[in-house]
């Protein structure tokens with residue numbers, strides 16, 4: 325039987341030997357741990373290398389066409405001693421590009437040179453990529469953005485279409501790229517905003533958008549607002565531009581940016597919920613005759629009547645005058661409207677009032693006519709202002725340009741996607757207004773914006789840029 329508490333050993337040399345032995349064993353264990361850890365790290369690195377190679381093979385299958393590019397050092401002679409430079413091996417980087425509907429791999433060799441006299445080595449400048457260390461070239465990025473935001477193609481469909489060309493690009497990867505491009509392009513959209521908001525007159529409209537709510541099943545509501553600066557109808561040669569902004573929630577409310585039209589005329593669609601803007605700021609409201617015409621036309625289609633037909637004919641005459649003076653200077657437009665449109669408007673108003681005494685009060689036409697009389701000052705205001713437009717077609721067209729189709733609502737994957745869509749719509753819509761092809765524009769801008777001085781960002785706006793073919 326062992327004693328419960330053995331007396332401490334007094335053999336000091338034996339104890340010292342035991343401590344030494346244990347220290348040695350512990351050191352051995354430490355060494356094993358270190359070596360195992362090194363081994364593990366090496367294996368992890370190998371797995372990452374293999375994974376990257378696999379990803380790359382999926383993205384850049386060996387049968388994709390390749391294009392070699394070479395970046396050489398700028399120096400012609402040694403910067404230190406002026407000696408002759410001789411080439412050295414360089415490093416090669418690869419980028420996946422999508423040009424003219426075909427994938428290709430761009431192989432960029434960044435060469436080095438060494439001095440024959442001293443040991444100085446010069447290197448080619450680092451190629452700048454739209455996305456830092458990104459594998460996607462500007463052509464591929466602009467295809468993704470154009471497909472998603474200009475052609476309303478869901479990214480999973482784009483992913484399928486790319487897969488048929490042998491390139492495996494997931495929806496998540498492309499969404500990530502769109503986000504990074506959004507960050508890169510934000511200063512451009514801000515510059516467009518500044519340009520649009522500095523106008524004396526702008527056109528505003530809005531549209532509702534469905535916004536996905538993951539895990540909730542039912543989409544929620546968001547709203548897209550459009551602000552257009554376009555005075556070409558009044559003979560102005562300044563470039564037109566459009567700025568979009570997104571706000572979460574269903575409410576019309578007032579436009580999110582209150583500086584809008586603080587000094588100018590702001591035509592809006594009646595009933596779009598802009599009234600707070602008109603009440604609180606010195607904006608002069610110009611109502612939309614197109615809205616009135618559309619409503620009467622709706623009634624006439626449902627229940628054709630001579631009264632509705634005559635109303636349409638009378639509004640048609642006003643539009644004929646507009647067509648005749650389109651593009652004339654504002655002063656001339658004002659004179660023509662005073663001379664020709666004003667008498668027609670005065671007649672139209674009294675004709676409508678006369679009809680109202682005859683029509684049954686509950687008739688659709690009567691309701692519409694009462695509405696028109698209530699809005700008459702805003703509807704006829706354009707006649708006294710050569711800058712104003714008869715309707716808000718300019719803003720409605722800008723909205724239509726970015727909408728998926730007459731029967732499809734705008735759809736956003738999240739509020740963030742809504743903000744990004746507004747940004748992309750700003751650039752795509754401003755391209756359309758200036759006759760610039762958006763995909764080529766985005767390709768050029770994404771290739772150059774990272775190197776472009778931010779204080780000269782306006783040089784990259786669609787109307788300033790000569791996009792190379």
Ligand SMILES: [Zn+2]
Pocket residue numbers: 402403404405406407439440441442443444
């Ligand atoms: Zn040298």
